Amino acid sequence: MNVLLDYQVILLPKKNYWKWVRACSKYVIEFGANLTDDPQSAISYMAPSQVITFPSGVDLFPDHDDVESWLREVAPGVRLDPVAVRSTKELKAALSKRIDDDDRYGQKQKSFYMLWPTDYPVITQAFGANPQIYRRFGMPGHEGLDIRALTNTNVYSCAGGTVYEVHTNPKDHPYGIHVRVRHKDGYRTVYGHLARALVSVGQSIDAGQVLGKADSSGASTAAHLHLTLERDGATARKETKYPKDVLDPTPFMVWPDRSRKKSLPSLTWPAGRCLVGGRTWEKTKLTACDLDLARSADLEAVQIEASESAMNVARLRQIRPGMLIIARLNSDLSGGPVSPGDFVAEIARDLKRMAAAGVNYFEVTSQPNLQSDGWGRSWRSGYEFGEWFQEVLGALRDVEPQVRFGFPGLAQGADVVSWRGDADRFLAEAQAAADASDWIGVSFYGAPPAPNWEKVLTRLLASYDASFPGKLLFLSLDDQEYAGVDPVSRTRSLTALFRRLRNERNLGAAFCYDFAAAHGHDGSESRQAASQSLSAAKALGQRDF
């Protein structure tokens, strides 16, 4: 599993299609790209976040004179990756070289290329778009790329070079506050609509270095980055139809940018190990039986609803004074759209009440890629959720600045229409919001006794670690696997799981003891069954780690 955004589709000629497929097979295994012989499928696949790779030799796509220009026109803003080859043999050789060089998109073979300049891998206005608007500026169309960026988020230099202009007046230029950088071979980049510049004229900067913070200064209606690429003499040499040496940056963009080291706000975990935790099922409160179980199993951490009574929080603390308690902040998101403001108004009282009772960790919403939890209603993608979440996070930090807010665990799995959005894609799209959180929730389906549970879990944790290095994680286990399993072997499996996780890096706690769901989700019946497992819980309580 890979939570980085890498939507690549390889468009191949219809003629001798299977020969072309064979030429790509090693590359596909290495990088996980998709294949198609249908240009329309390539254009719509994960649009506009995909990269379309295709052999660009003449006459390979007889329906189009020049397939590259055709794609540029019908799919503006989509990154194209033409491979200059004429035969299957040449394609195979070119792709082998990319594998050997660890150079997925062949960028290292170009003399000049540009790293992605924001934390958001989305183009909001393509190069050349809206000619009617740009004509009055003497341009045939939009003279750069508009790239998603929220207010005060980082803007990175696309390539190494020297800063030659920093414009600090937000009012007297269409680009507002902007920075201009000169690179090698006469290339220049311009970063517009900033909140502020963080570099000065004459400063030499590296590729990927932060040069400012994004905003909406100048002629702009919403926060984003405007990026222009120019090259000395390009207009005179007819390298471009645009005046003022303006070039289309799209073919130069490296995407996604795996090279950037992210700076993540994170916490050192005081406990220094992964705590043994239990949790209530969604929308249920602790019962006397649950408290008995927590005591018998010697739980070190408990996850509850924020609507839980302060009395029960006190009871948990009686069981174990240092008990880590995480409270889930939820409101009903199954209906029409709920604005960030309405959500905060809904949960603020419980937040204050729980914080007053000494709870320091809060998970904000749960499983937001499920339709029942807001997907398709309050947000339609991870990007939209990320923006919604960041607004909520800002407001919550104003209410309780000292507590730790977590990004919610996602319902694992791929797209299911009218139910769930693909978890990996959702997380990658919402990555900036997860970065901004104090910790991240991870849901795990497939607990023991499910086959391969250890392998699946190891891969899941490794993928979070790759995307969020050093970030504190809390793991929640979906306990449905235990339905029908007798309490003794269930406890044995859980003990093995907790032992496996005890020294897992970055894992603060695992909430694996699902009070009410031990035998399915049905309330009273399952509680009764859970009470029968009290003696089994004692076995967990007698663990030797």
Ligand SMILES: [Zn+2]
């Ligand atoms: Zn623009």
